[in-house]
Amino acid sequence: MNKPRDKERLTGVAAADARFAERAKEQFDGSVDRLDAAALSRLNRARHAALDELRQPSSVGQWVRWMPATGIAAAVLITVMVMRGPRDIELIVEPVAVTDFELLLDNESLEMLEDLEFYSWLDAADLDTYGNVG
Amino acid sequence: MSACAGVFAVSCIREQATGAETLQRESQLNQFLAEVERRALRIAEIGIRDRDEAMDLVQDAMIKLVKNYAARPQGEWAPLFYRILQNGVRDWHRRRKVRNHIMVWFGRGSSNDDDDYDFVAQAPDPAGRSPDEELQIDEAMQQLEIAVRALPTRQREAFMLRTFEGFDVAGTAVAMGCSAGSVKTHYSRAVHALRDKLGEHWQ
Known part of the structure; x- marks a missing residue:
């Protein structure tokens, strides 16, 4: 029984809300139109300052843009190096001092140091051609 | 060598295309920001009651939109811009x-100013409006702003x-970050x- 009346009331409320919103919008638009010249000028400057950001390319963007060219250049360089082969690559000869140093740091060398007495005795003793102590 | 030249040419063509796109995008952004900037300033100003600060917030929102969302479809700019602005407020x-x-x-400070709106409301008008300008502003709008x-x-x-x-409901939801x-x-x-509050002034 009350349903049509409720519906009418709700429709009335919604219509009043809509009228209120419309009036509020009119008031707001009026206040926007009344903005002074100084505010408009500042807004204009702010907008152009923001758009300047668009003209400055990001560093990531720059990298991405040049990535294909860089990749192909690197591939060409590697191909050339492979084709020329290792002829031009100089053999790297390690200095003797470095080799000796590595020998000293070797595990076996450490064992030798532990049995120093044995090795000094071995050195003092005479060995025959078959390796027997004479 | 010819491969390198080809790649360079492709890069240059792509560069030109990107430049044209940037110009077009800049023009679209300029138009969009010019359309929204005044309303955005008033909305921010109503939110914080300080024109200078509102201006800073609007500029920050413009910069963030241009820097982070310029590549997004044009239809998304408005809700994104207002989302940034509302976050700023x-x-x-x-x-x-x-x-x-x-x-x-x-x-x-006083110990009972838990509500920051009351504190701001009691401050002198920092918008720096002259008495003449104040008179020009409609009383109804002033009441609405306060409410x-x-x-x-x-x-x-x-x-x-x-x-x-x-905004429609969907656009407002995006701008507010809610359902x-x-x-x-x-x-x-x-x-x-x-x-309820403005009834006596607005009925």
Whole structure:
């Protein structure tokens, strides 16, 4: 029984809300139109300052843009190096001092140091051609 | 060598294409920002009652939109822009609240200003309007501004975006970062609260 009346009331409320919103919008638009010249000028400057950001390319963007060219250049360089082969690559000869140093740091060398007495005795003793102590 | 030259040529063509796209995008952004900037300033100003600060917030929102979302479809710019702006307004209130608490801690503020809106409302008009300008402003708009400012944050955002900026429910939801249902609830409550408050002035 009350349903049509409720519906009418709700429709009335919604219509009043809509009228209120419309009036509020009119008031707001009026206040926007009344903005002074100084505010408009500042807004204009702010907008152009923001758009300047668009003209400055990001560093990531720059990298991405040049990535294909860089990749192909690197591939060409590697191909050339492979084709020329290792002829031009100089053999790297390690200095003797470095080799000796590595020998000293070797595990076996450490064992030798532990049995120093044995090795000094071995050195003092005479060995025959078959390796027997004479 | 010819491969390198080809790649360079492709890069140059792509560069030109990108330049043209940038110019077009810049023109579209310029048009969009010119359309929204004045309403955005007023919305921010109603939110924080300080034109200079509102201007800074609008400029920050413009820069963030251009830097982070220029490549997004044009239709998304408006809700994204207002989302950035609303976040800025919220951050501004948060900072103000923290500052007020610190002032209270050092005994320089009143102890009962928990609501930052009351504190701001009591401040002198920092927009620096002359008496003549004040007279020009419609009394109804002043009443509306005061009433809108007194609304809870989410209701205020929903009301301003729906009514002042003309967003639909979906657009408002994107701008506020919430569901469409929440927007409807906040908006409905805001309108009823404002009608109750402004009834005598607006009926």
